[in-house]
Structure formats: C-alpha cells, structure tokens
Amino acid sequence: AGGLVGVVEEELLQPRPLAHEVLLFPSDEARQKLCSWIGSATTTLECCVFVISDARVAAELKEAAARGVAVRLITDDKTALDGGSQVFGMASAGVETLVDPDYELKSGAAPVPRHMHHKYAIVDGRVLLCGSYNWSYSASARNNENCVVTEDVYLVAKYSAEFERLWREFKAAAPLSQQQAAIRIQQIERGNRERRRFAAMARSHRAANVFDVARSAMDIASPGNRKRGRG
C-alpha cells in the first residue's frame, strides 16, 4: 500500500518513537544536537532563554526565520546588553523579540530587577527543550548543564501556555515596538561602550601622551557622531 494510505499505515503500525532524551554538558556533541533540534523547525519556534551568546545557535534561529519559520524570542533585558549577546543581531535579522519589562517590585528594601531566567524552546509546537542550559559558549564548553528534549504532550502544553502568557504580558508592557527599541538600545549601548573605552584609554595615558590619545579618539568618535547628527 503506497501513497497516503501507506504513510498512515506506517504511522499507525510503526509509530515514530517520541523524542525523549537528556543532553548533558560540557559536550560539543550535545550542543550540535541542540542546534539540530532548533534547525529542524519547519513551522514555529518559540524561544524563552535568559542568555543567548552562542553565535551558532543564533545562526540557526536566523536561518529558521529566513526560511519562513515563525520565530519568536523572549529574553532578559539585562543579558541582552552583554558584550557577546546575539539578541540584537537576531532582532535585526527578523526574529520577533521581546525582553522582560523589568518592573521593580518594591519589597521594603531597594527595588531589585526581575530576571527572565527561563531556558527553554518549543520546536513546531511539538518538541520541548528545557533545562539549566543557556545558549552560551561557556555553557556548552565548560559548565555542567542539562537539557531535556521531550515530546511529552503535557509538558509541551504547559511550557507553550507559559510562553503565550509571557508574550502577552511583555508585549503589553512595551511602550513601543520592542524590536525597534531593542535595536535602538543596542546602538546607544555601542556608543556608550566606545565612550567608556576612550575614557579608560585617556586615563591610562594621561601623564605621558595625552595629545596623541585625544587625536586617535577623535578619529574613532567622529563617524558615529556624524551618523547621529544625520539621524
């Protein structure tokens, strides 16, 4: 029996075993498996991950978006601004991105920021990846980490529902398009970093060759300043 009947018979009589494995780190093989699962997405990809600094995982997300997968990302506002963060690159490349609104809960003492600390993803509404594992290089290369891969329908449903709830909450709290805001923040932050770098450089050279430093800093700073002037 070929054709559709054949496919149905095969599914019924020889069902594909449900994904059910544990990825343990440090391990480059486990990292490759995680990338394969993300790369296997054909329809949707919901990612809810605290730290994303692994360029290879980020590339999988960008590629998925490029081939028409609806990729949505929820991440943490603070780690998004870390040096190696891949978040803004992905947002620029078309991954729909939200960060936590970071509202400050007043608890008597000084307010402390909230973290969007989840590390999970759902591939095609079917496979859940979930554990301690952030999408960072150190998590795969050095740390002791775990990540469950499962098609358990109860777990997938629970984590999907939480994703939708957070997506609604964070979107409602965003005063403007988060994706636009994310890209803008990154531009500002890059400018700040350049200025801090110059300040440190200037301090260390203060006594000796202050005029040389000032001249080289003006060369660095001027393209950005001209851009801002036009914007």
Added chain:
Amino acid sequence: AGGLVGVVEEELLQPRPLAHEVLLFPSDEARQKLCSWIGSATTTLECCVFVISDARVAAELKEAAARGVAVRLITDDKTALDGGSQVFGMASAGVETLVDPDYELKSGAAPVPRHMHHKYAIVDGRVLLCGSYNWSYSASARNNENCVVTEDVYLVAKYSAEFERLWREFKAAAPLSQQQAAIRIQQIERGNRERRRFAAMARSHRAANVFDVARSAMDIASPGNRKRGRG
C-alpha cells in the same frame, strides 16, 4: 481484603498517579510545593544546584538529614561563597557536600572558571525536580522560572546517573574532605568579610573620628581572633 494483600490490590487496581507537573515562578505557592517535595524525602535526597540561598529550602534539607535521610549536595564553588549562601550552614548541619573542582580549561585565551550550573534534585530515587530554578529567594519571588516535577523513570535514571558520575569526579578531585574544607573556607571568608567591612568603615571615617572607629573595630575583631587562636 486488608493487610499487605489489600495494599498490593489497591496499588494494582487504583495506582497512584505518577507525579507530573510544572512549577512556574514567580510564585510562593510553587516555592511551597518545591519545599514539600524536598520535605517528602524518606530515604535519599540528591541535590545538584548552582545557587542555594533560600533559607527555607536549606531548612528542608537540614531537617531531612536530621531525620536520617541520606542527603548529598553538589553545588558551585563560587556561589557557595556568596553572601546569602546556605551551603556551609547545611554542610555544618551534616549534609554531605561537594563543590566543583573548578579546574581551568586552557583554551588559548585566559582560563575561565567552570560552573556547576545544574538545578535539579532527586527525591527517594523516584521524583526528579529540574529546570531553570535556583534555590534562591529572588528566583521564587521575582524571576520567571520553571521546574519540572516528574516520576518519568527514563529522566530520573538519566539525572541519577549524572549525579553519581559528578559525585565521583568531584570527590576524586578533592584533596581533603570537602565538608571539612567547606566549613574551613566559610570561616576564612567570614573573617575576610569582617576585615573588608572594617577597612571600608575606616576609610569613610578617616578624616573625622579615626580613633573611635579603631576602638569599635577592635571590639568586633577580638572574639573571632580569640577563637582562631584556640582552634
């Protein structure tokens, strides 16, 4: 049919549903559930958790150890020294404790320390708690976090095996009893903190009333010094 036959019949005919739930944070109810699972241990408790600063969870572990449960804890060497860490209190109270050996992997650049970043526990070799959730106050009160609770035998077996593997690895790397070392490190660290506190206090008062500060600092420092002298 009473007695043992009754128990067996009840188990066979009306089996207890296997635990299978997801705890989502921030939520004090979820935190209470987590504490209840830990508190339910009757034989063994294997904990492999990056940050433990929640005094209530720590109390559950200490109580379990006190009532004869074999409690073993693997945690991170760096977070164990954090201000609010409960690790040394638990080690002192009889929880068998290991920290990662933090070997430095040379990868061309400067060596970067490894993290024992897991956040999971196994109750009575039967229930796995696993997710993004560290045992800290902020994780339960502010952050977005998840923790799977499951009796899935495959997952329990995988995480148990990883616990035993890490336990052997970390124990082999320990040059002396880790528990003794842990308590000793905590004593040293407390002393360092006192000295830093005094140094900061002295700096801020330097101009005005330096003699008063020196006198009060000597009052603070002397009991510890006397103890160390006896030890």
